Amino acid sequence: MTTTMRDAVLAEWIKLRSISSNAWLLLASVAVAVAASGLTTSIDKCQAGCTADPAKLSLIGVQLGQALVAIVAVLTVSGEYSSGMIRFTLTAMPRRSVMMTAKSAVIAGVVAIVSAVTVGASVLVGQLFLPGNGFTARNGAATLSVTSGPMLRAAGGSVLYLALIALLSVGLATALRESALAITAALGLLYLFPIIGHVLLNPVWQNRIDRIAPMNAGLAIQSTRDLATLPIGPWAGLGVLAAWTAGALLIGWVLLLRRDA
């Protein structure tokens, strides 16, 4: 009996949906993200000449929701190592590359679907609050319509962003195997750069971090205004995140092939 990619994907899907904590964590990621977006857009005000980006504000919850997405992704890999399940998985699917590809595809797919809900709800919540809080064309920060090009880019890009974060976490977890290490690494990689980049007093370095760090660069996809003055363009920024993800997956893949499970 040979395992086809289809079987591998099916197996990974069964594993993912049969652990109830995964569903809860993903549900929590939606709730946390939409709540954060709703809270921010309901309290933030725009006066004449404000420089805020309304699309970015309504998608701000992604910054929180991504943590739970990263954890689900890490646990689907490292959970197998802590429970010993990985030996069964690799016995059933000895072609490790196929196993890893199937796992990555399933996680990325599930995260993309869940993120579409997160992003859609966040955008709608933003539409509800922002115009009333002064985010109007008259104040120089018009709330974009849901179907406008930049808004679709910001929303669709955020879904891609979360899927890439999930894949980055899969790569890290495959390389590190230990949940604690992989979660620390993933959250550290995501959040420490923005904090330090934000407070740095040197604009040159601030700019560098905004172009290189996975979260800073990746979230450029949410920008809809003053694109020329951004440290990095929306698609280029998402590309930087994709490069991080590819790097992490590559390292994880090489280690998976070479190491005993």
Next chain:
Amino acid sequence: MRSAPIARYASAEELGKDGFAQLLRAEWTKFTTVRGWVITAIAVAVVTVVAVVDIALVSQNHNTRPALATGPDNESVTDAFYFVHQPLNGDGSITVRVTSLGNVPQAALADRPSLAGADADIQPWAKAGIIVKESVTPGSPYTSVIATASHGVQMQYNFTHSVAGSPGSVSAASPQWLRLSRSGDTLTGYESADGSSWTQVGTVTLAGLPSTVQAGLFVASPMAQLARGTDSVTLIPTQAKATFDNLGLHGQWSGSAWAGTDIGQAEQVALDGDVAPVPHDGVTRSGGTFTVAGSGDVAPYVPFVDPTQVSFYGSLVPLLMVIALGTLFMTVEYRRGMIRWTLTASPRRGRVLTAKAIVIGGVSFVTGLIGSAIAFPITESKLQSEGWNAPFYHMVPLTSAVGLRVVVGTAALLAVVAVLAIAVGALLRRSAGTITTVIGLVIFPLVLALTLPHGPASWLLKVTPAAAFGLQQALPHYSQAPTACLPYNGCYPLSPWAGFLVLCAWAAVALGVAMLVLRSRDA
């Protein structure tokens, strides 16, 4: 029939000890036998130095020099106000009634849409009153008794000191009488509501005050601080106008006419590439009534950016390592079933948790202390070469109270967060959930505070464990010279130790709950 007595069995082995010292030793042994943990603990010290110093190395000072003077204690001060004065050649006193203190909105701001109305309200520390000053040179020693817009009567001297009198604001219905009397180098301030019954506000000795000083009435109004977004503050000059009457002089006054002088360099502020005009100050006199319009402030200068705190954000990296260490030290017990042996050997469960907290807290404290003690002096000297000199920053010595607070505080922050991780680990028993929870409690608020508007950001940094990062502030804060407090600039809403207490309270509650749960739950 008598049965043969049964000898009680006693093992020949010596009784095992189950004191707290043994428990501590057992936990210490567990820690030292896992090589990864020991390496991580040592790495905490190294990473602290590398991360903190690296941030300092890329932290050039880009601020332009504002109009400042140097005060009597060699500190940077703002000393700008409108002064109606005459010389006092020896002892004497001056009494006056303040009948109004109001804001004068600047017409020049009205045509700037983003700033219109920014100076609509009077500044809380707008002041009008009596001042005795060594000379009209900015920065020279002084003592004043003032009525303020929102902080009642105050007696202030030499910029950094402010003694509160009675609260309340000035109006025509409730005027404020003030008196300042000089005897040698001693000055005494009084206040009164009716001009007949007087209350002493304070007594100040200005050592070396010359015989002839400048004394009289003054008005000042600090710049409005407009926090824009999360990361920038715009300063806007404001002006206040006060009315004085019932001026009474006693003692050795020169008898010359009152002179009006705008003290201090007028501070011009660039607004969106433009320069905000400085309000036009002055005095008008009608009979015994003086109307004085003044702008500026007589206060210590507190810069907005705290480069030491900013550099010490580097300690977030070792903080993550300590969180992982504390979590694993607890959760590994559950994963490997070790907890059953641990609790068999030491059935008093609360003590097990205490021993674990002491070991991992102690390790984190020591390794954090080594790291921050090495990082601090290097950081300070690097900041100096990056342009952080007076007036923006005065290098803080390691052995000063502030230096020690930053260094010991950083170590304590790491230690208490490690204890928090132990407690959460005992509650959740799983490393993934524990690490996420602790990062969520300690580091997430910081991420949010840097993105959210000022109000909710400041609230977050008061109630979450992230309040403890305030321990790393190196700039002094004065209540009489409030600055727009942005975490972006290294400012925290709570005082350093109060912020630390917030973290300690979280850790204590978590540890208490963990002990209860550990006792009541099967391991």
